[in-house]
Amino acid sequence: MSKINVSFEFFPPESEKMQKSLWKAVSLLAPLKPKFVSITYGAGGSTRDRTHATVKHLQEMTGLEPAAHLTCVGATVEEVNTVIRGYWEVGVRHIVALRGDPPDGSGGCYKPHPRGYENAAALTAGIKGIGDFLITVAAYPETHPESPSPAADIEMLKRKTEAGAKQAITQFFFNPEHYFRYRDKVAAAGISIPIIPGIIPVFNLARIKSFAAKCGTEVPLWLAERFVGLDDDVESRKAIAADIATKLCQDLKSGGVEQFHFYTLNQADLTLEICHNLGCNNEPAGEIR
Numbered sequence: 001m002s003k004i005n006v007s008f009e010f011f012p013p014e015s016e017k018m019q020k021s022l023w024k025a026v027s028l029l030a031p032l033k034p035k036f037v038s039i040t041y042g043a044g045g046s047t048r049d050r051t052h053a054t055v056k057h058l059q060e061m062t063g064l065e066p067a068a069h070l071t072c073v074g075a076t077v078e079e080v081n082t083v084i085r086g087y088w089e090v091g092v093r094h095i096v097a098l099r100g101d102p103p104d105g106s107g108g109c110y111k112p113h114p115r116g117y118e119n120a121a122a123l124t125a126g127i128k129g130i131g132d133f134l135i136t137v138a139a140y141p142e143t144h145p146e147s148p149s150p151a152a153d154i155e156m157l158k159r160k161t162e163a164g165a166k167q168a169i170t171q172f173f174f175n176p177e178h179y180f181r182y183r184d185k186v187a188a189a190g191i192s193i194p195i196i197p198g199i200i201p202v203f204n205l206a207r208i209k210s211f212a213a214k215c216g217t218e219v220p221l222w223l224a225e226r227f228v229g230l231d232d233d234v235e236s237r238k239a240i241a242a243d244i245a246t247k248l249c250q251d252l253k254s255g256g257v258e259q260f261h262f263y264t265l266n267q268a269d270l271t272l273e274i275c276h277n278l279g280c281n282n283e284p285a286g287e288i289r
Helices: 016-032 048-061 077-089 120-130 150-163 176-188 205-215 221-225 234-254 268-277
Strands: 005-010 037-039 066-071 094-098 134-139 167-170 259-263
Touching (some): 016 268, 037 048, 048 066, 048 077, 066 077, 066 120, 077 120, 094 120, 120 134, 120 150, 134 150, 150 176, 176 234
Parallel strands (some): 005 259, 037 066, 094 134, 134 167
16 A cells, blocks of 8 residues: 555634644644644734744644745735744744735735735745745645636646745645646646645535635535535534545545645544545654643
8 A cells, every 4th residue: 555645734723722622633643644734824814923823833842844824915025024034943944825815804806915925926936035945835626716717827836836836735625536637737737746635524514615615616516415414413424524535535546646635624533534544654643742
């Protein structure tokens, strides 16, 4: 059996209760020896301080490689650069460079700050100008909802790679064919960086549908039908969610995929079950304080 590599996304906690939940999730998933763990950055940089604190804690207290999300919404170039330098100073060497979403949550179109980075490609170039970071960027198998066309979307990915991005994580999806077609188009465009599929367990269908509507992801009818009548049956929903994600990963693995990035939403149990289903190694980890 070929080795499967995994990575995990968490979001910074906003309360003591959520902080305990986060570190419990990190402790449960750390034995899987992820390639990295990424920490999200709220719309408009709204979680900047909490993101930085969480990344710093991961850097200092665990053996995991933290990857700090960074966006360019609502901030000047110098403000963003200050954050980048701060990460370099504490030893963080991996940044997930994203354009970001408007801070008001309205879903309106993105507008660059008049003195800020124009987009993720410009942000990537700015990061590389400050330090030799490993830069991960976003990719969209079903096309970014604001992109004028699939070709334009892939051209933006190419611009990000030319600026210094070394790998990309996809938006979540549920049809493996979307990923395979996208991977072929990316290769045909001369883009050779790894395209890591982003996987999200469907433990709350309504929430996932809301996420999908904002990012242009198709939620297949068959998927929604599997949860019909299970609103009050938590265990059945978890079992179905694990089954769906496991099957998706197995289909992707059959097509040559060897690395998966899981959007955990700070809930470790489902992600842990899926990884075990896929045969990931589970080895003792050091203490996380």
